[in-house]
Amino acid sequence: MTETTTHENHYVAKDFKSDQEVRWCPGCGDHGILASLQKVLAELDIPKEKYVFVSGIGCSSRLPYYMNTYGFHGIHGRAAPIATGIKIANPDLMVWMMTGDGDALAIGGNHFIHAIRRNIDIKIILFNNEIYGLTKGQYSPTSKKGLVTKTSPYGTIEEPFRIGELTIGASGRFFARTVDYNLQLSNEVYKETALFNGTAVVEVIQNCVIFNDGAHDLITNKETRDDNTLVLRHGEPMIFGKNRDKGITLENLKLKVIKFGENGYTEKDVLVHDAHEPNPGIHYRLAGMHLPEYPVALGVIRSIRDHTYDEAMRDQHVRIQEASKIKSVDELLHSGATWKK
Amino acid sequence: MTETTTHENHYVAKDFKSDQEVRWCPGCGDHGILASLQKVLAELDIPKEKYVFVSGIGCSSRLPYYMNTYGFHGIHGRAAPIATGIKIANPDLMVWMMTGDGDALAIGGNHFIHAIRRNIDIKIILFNNEIYGLTKGQYSPTSKKGLVTKTSPYGTIEEPFRIGELTIGASGRFFARTVDYNLQLSNEVYKETALFNGTAVVEVIQNCVIFNDGAHDLITNKETRDDNTLVLRHGEPMIFGKNRDKGITLENLKLKVIKFGENGYTEKDVLVHDAHEPNPGIHYRLAGMHLPEYPVALGVIRSIRDHTYDEAMRDQHVRIQEASKIKSVDELLHSGATWKK
Amino acid sequence: MEKRLKVIEKDDVVVRFSGDSGDGMQLTGTLFSTTSALFGHDISTFPDYPSEIRAPQGTVGGVSGFQVHIGHKQVNTPGDYADVLVAMNPAAVRANARYLAKGSTIIYDSDSFTEKQILRAGYKSDPFIEDKLDGMHLIAAPITTLVKEVLKDTELDPKSILRTKNMFALGMVYWLFDSKLKYTEDFIEEKFGKKPLMAEANSKVLRAGYYYAETIQAIAPSYRVSPANIEKGTYRNINGNQATSWGLLAAAEKAGLKLFIGSYPITPATGILEELALRKDLGAKSLQAEDEIAGICSAIGASFAGSLAVTSTSGPGFALKSEALNLAVMTELPLVVINVQRGGPSTGLPTKTEQADLWQALYGRNGESPVVVMAAGTPSDCFHYAFRAAKIAIEYMTPVVLLTDSYLANGSEPWKIPSMSDMPSIKVPWAEKTETEYLPYERDPVKHSRKWAVPGMAGLEHRIGGLEKTIRGSVSYTPENHEYMVKIRNEKVEAVVAEVPDLKVTGADNGDLLVIGWGSSHGHVVTAVTELQEEGYNVSAVNFNYIRPLPKNTAQVFEGFKKLVVCELNLGQFANYLRIKHQKFTYHQYNKVQGLPFTVKEIKEYCIKLLEEK
């Protein structure tokens, strides 16, 4: 991606609004994500024409139409390879991928894990509403077990993927989680995402008001959210709770929620978040925390700078082109064994 | 799967040899896997006609032809959904899936993680030779970074998947690792696999003598293997080394190799393997251990009994059929609003 | 299952807006009528107010309605029965229940279906069940909530906000009918000129309704046929997806097999998976797979294991299944693939109808890959053709592709319920253990089908797969074997002609023009031709439901006519197929690729033109 230099492009969020009317259902979490992204882009110092927004198919995948940048609305599940092709073809572009839980993890699951493994510089924003919105409400690979939907009239019988575990299991170097309408946290997270170099996966807890309303209620409503989420920031202790009286520690090889003052636990027992630790073990566990045993972790959970696929390809090209005697197709055609007639 | 009752079928390994001649290259690790599987099946008390061997495409995927049971040689990457269909259609069958690192993790990656997530009772034997054998030597998603192959003449530039991490990241309940020609360990592992109920993934360290010979040398040759591998058995301490003088402990949130007698470490510091711990954190780390920092773990690393997809479907069918008034298609056709003319 | 229906296609539709007096239904109706009239439709309207000026809110007495009848042809009445009802509350449903056409669409504000309101309307339980409307096409929309959400930042008072609900409903109806918003927007502008807040709010809500309908892919069934000589019997309403699902269940029951469906959701095919997911009571097993490839592969696995296996999808998903479909061709396993066609190419027009996947069904795979191809003609006969597709698949050990489309899938019609005892039997070609070795590719001398041995049968263990193989199932690269197998697979599919009924001609066997349709062209083609006949033209019609193989008497029927015209919703795929199969005839083409079904009128006009040319 382009390096951030001095701030020359004085954009405001509105500059990233396209002329197409936004067609999501009123109240859909997607509106929040769009607003936040537009705001973040305006704050970066990158010329508008260098952004490409790529997507698959789904409500979430409509986002590129609303973004006044280059955009490609692909086919279902295939945003990752399309984005990969774009980034390889022109590593100067900043490539964002908009996808849903069905698009990225059902039909697109393979491309998702391979993009992550390759560590190509793509920013993946995964709108997780735990449902297929566009096709009107079938369960998705992240739907909670037992959910009644049109294709599971008696409740689903399969365990959902945990996006963070899957990402890190596929050697993910960057994983973050935010909430659609938590604009402050989202801005922070998207900004870190933009500045990160490599495959970045952001799971956005997104509400589908029509087909799965309230699926995330425990972690989004004002009453319960502070006790049910833990916002991680690099270098800060893992403290959470409405009264900031709870924290995470490690005990018997497992993460554990502790309450300060109970059983002799104090703030000192709390782990400090290190997003840059290469060993994925602890991040895997943090990303996998879920209710009711644990709070859900928000913020940037893992962020490891590693050689990216696009960088490695560029390096290889440079090295080989310097060493090779073949500089043109004519030379290629005449290389090796030839004879004259 | 069929419950193991009294031993009525007095099979010997030869009973599982089909009339087709085995066509793998002499010395190929696949021969070892085949021999071991035939031996294990003979020891189980399951009628031959209840086994189905399903595969994709690759050298490894030829195995079903050599097994005198029902067999289905599918298409590249799709063994998992074929096996899923078979198991759902007839849960009485014991379904084995033979696959390669390309078949399961390149083109078949999505089906692989979804089978694991659903926890359908399929025994997946993944022949990991870190190369595409059948197509004559292109790199695979498990090839070590930098490997020179026909499609990476200047060395690969991508990090490989670690099969164990990927499996557990996809909510895997059973993960084991063995070595093609380590028949004793393999028999042990395949037997546990056969008896396990749910999606079982076994990574077999397999040598392709033609296109990637010696890729696993450090962990297979007599000189170095004992120092480079750790055989895990449930309830036993994690001790390894030619002189059994090394072990694994947890320190600073990370696994650590210790040498008894050095820095005051003794056998007491060593972790004891608990394959049945539901929390995947420690298994994730054990499965991910790799050289040079850690020995490679062999044996059954994780084995968690959970409700399987096929069981859950059966339960749901029983429950709904008991409750429903519709018992035949005639009744269905007349259900709801009808009128007479 | 040949039903003799006089098929009448309505080129017209009746829409009724209904709600409380305060809900603004009169305005809504008027705006819709004017927009339609401006679009060139003929219209006839009928407003009916409650007798009291302010009847008690939420009661049947307080319901205000506005009915609009729009049509391509002259429309003479406001219509007897409504095809689309917009119901702002339960009372509106109650008031209109008996004035609804069979298979009509009801759009309702689900927020207003609270227990209190339901009781107030005089219902005791679920209004739709109580009034036997559960067979209708119900579109629930939380209109109140959505309107509040859209206007959450406005400074309007809550009451004014709620007053815009009618615009939301109107927006949805506009989307259903592909109407333009312009006239209504202009109207709003003018009406609320002095109240910019109100103007903006109404416009916003109107568009929100329109987009909402688009987002949830609301589709109105557009197909209606009324039986003429109605046979005695018990009837019900059924739509195409439901009929397809039930036809498969019927086949499974007849064959004594378990039904398995492995599919991935996709508009407009999802209804089949949804319906069969419900049918666990009848033992149907459904897998919502991770993608279309897994869907078909799981079905192939289930077939190998002895189920009646099905996979359902629409165009893009069908494309993804091509490779695996060939595995079924090669392993010669029974498999029913249902492709509910929609507008293409690529994602195309997901909610619209088209018949442009015929090529793909016939030829969209690598190598010589013969499969049986069929196409249903009306929503209810999807039952019949799904049953037949399954019967052929099992008895011939072959994949069968059944084509339906968006138009059939979402359309519904009254259907005379058949009795299972009248359905033909299905004979499963089970293999049996004998003295001699089981040969997986040994064939029936007539059908060329192989015998089916499934895991669990002792002594019949064997291995098959996608590589070319000998009669014993072992892999073979021998040139002659390959050529033999390529040809015999082809001949097997051709042998299915024995199951294909002769073409029935609507009209005389000879004449000036034969109008040829296939699949869902049925209704429009037959109606157009019947009308032309009544007008004295020498015209007949045939509609193909069996595409590969074609009926035996195809050439013979064609010979009776001076001209042939093929009508289809694509650029001429079936016409070209006929050129291959029956090269000697000259085919005219009448094609339409607009995401819409034919109209009777346009077919008639084209035929008259063709008859006049010499």
Added chain:
Amino acid sequence: MEKRLKVIEKDDVVVRFSGDSGDGMQLTGTLFSTTSALFGHDISTFPDYPSEIRAPQGTVGGVSGFQVHIGHKQVNTPGDYADVLVAMNPAAVRANARYLAKGSTIIYDSDSFTEKQILRAGYKSDPFIEDKLDGMHLIAAPITTLVKEVLKDTELDPKSILRTKNMFALGMVYWLFDSKLKYTEDFIEEKFGKKPLMAEANSKVLRAGYYYAETIQAIAPSYRVSPANIEKGTYRNINGNQATSWGLLAAAEKAGLKLFIGSYPITPATGILEELALRKDLGAKSLQAEDEIAGICSAIGASFAGSLAVTSTSGPGFALKSEALNLAVMTELPLVVINVQRGGPSTGLPTKTEQADLWQALYGRNGESPVVVMAAGTPSDCFHYAFRAAKIAIEYMTPVVLLTDSYLANGSEPWKIPSMSDMPSIKVPWAEKTETEYLPYERDPVKHSRKWAVPGMAGLEHRIGGLEKTIRGSVSYTPENHEYMVKIRNEKVEAVVAEVPDLKVTGADNGDLLVIGWGSSHGHVVTAVTELQEEGYNVSAVNFNYIRPLPKNTAQVFEGFKKLVVCELNLGQFANYLRIKHQKFTYHQYNKVQGLPFTVKEIKEYCIKLLEEK
């Protein structure tokens, strides 16, 4: 790039077994000859021993050879040049290097290519490079190691074990020629009757060699043409996959674009990805994708971003790409899709040749999905057609499918190296920022192509995708817009006819019979017809390289002949396509589906029969 070659197809082949005196080459040669003769081949053999009885091991002098010439027709000589050389050591290579035909295959025991042995044979470095054999088809097999491994459990002494190496090599050759092992096994049985250990060992090793060749999918190039009127110039050997790859590189250089290939390995197409992976020196970017779908999607992405994008595959992989290919159709982006056909359906015969993916290329997608379809005719003209495919893709903003096949991909021939300055220019239809808004679907009035704006160009930001859309790129469900777009996409592909050269007839423009081929039928069709002409028949030939659109003069050429016959390696796909496009002609068909190319003989025989029928 019309080269005037007199194409000679050899219905015969020369095999030479060569090794140290102790390597048992004479026996091997004799066994192979007898097996061939038993199979009905005509043969001619030439054993040549070293002059000394026991020449120094490993030296050229010690080499013992046995040459066999086998053929369908009468074979009069043991052959001048070997097409296949079995070399048990470096000395065998040295001894035979100058007696090898162009593009021949060398199977060698890589274990014996140690530094010592290489030096001993008189080489200083890599024998293949030193003797300029690196353009040959080299099959390295670690025969010594493998033989030891096969016999590791035997009680035979090490020396006897090594003596069986010749059987391993023989097994491999048998696989290459699809021969039966029976005769050799019987021979072994008889010869070693009294030494069961030896008999068993030899049999085992023979089969191991055979299976090894199968496992590594050893394929011998089977295509050879020799230029007749040889033009002056610099020549090289080139095979089809290499020529394809280089043609693409040439197009990228001419267009000033970066070449991008996104592919997944599959026999016999992998060579293209492998070749382009090597070409980082020329800036080619290659992605070995996780599957075929990712391959084509990455190419579509690269195309959107301004590269000359390519994806290569074979039949099953091509099937998987169908859905995404439609995305390129809809977004109207340049894309070259190369399908190296192999025997189908399904996994079929992965190493064998066939022309049965034509339907799939033309019609294997949902909806109305027009793409340009081309087919190369000889290994070297893959260069030309790959270049042309890229030129059309770019200039018309359209996907182009280029069909080659296993026969072309692995076949090689001498090729006159063109100069890049003689290649036609390629004009990229770049969009430019102007006063008016950039309209992504605004079209060139003649070509109907749109303009190409790529990310990074300021002021041309736009959004496209797979839904139907208007000229501005915004989504549209409007019926008329859809119909317009469906038709204009079609017309754009038809407009490519402007780039298609007229058909050239081999022979007179009028006659009794026109023999029609397409793609790789070229050599056999033209040779057969030329021979028939020499024999006095009134026959001509054409071979199609442009399938969609067809050359303008197609009907005109057909009109000149009393009979037409279409020869192709499938059940008649091109013949049926011609029935659609040019219905008025009657087409005879000569089809073969055996995984093998035609032979000249069989085409001639068929033609003569057809000419004799009245």
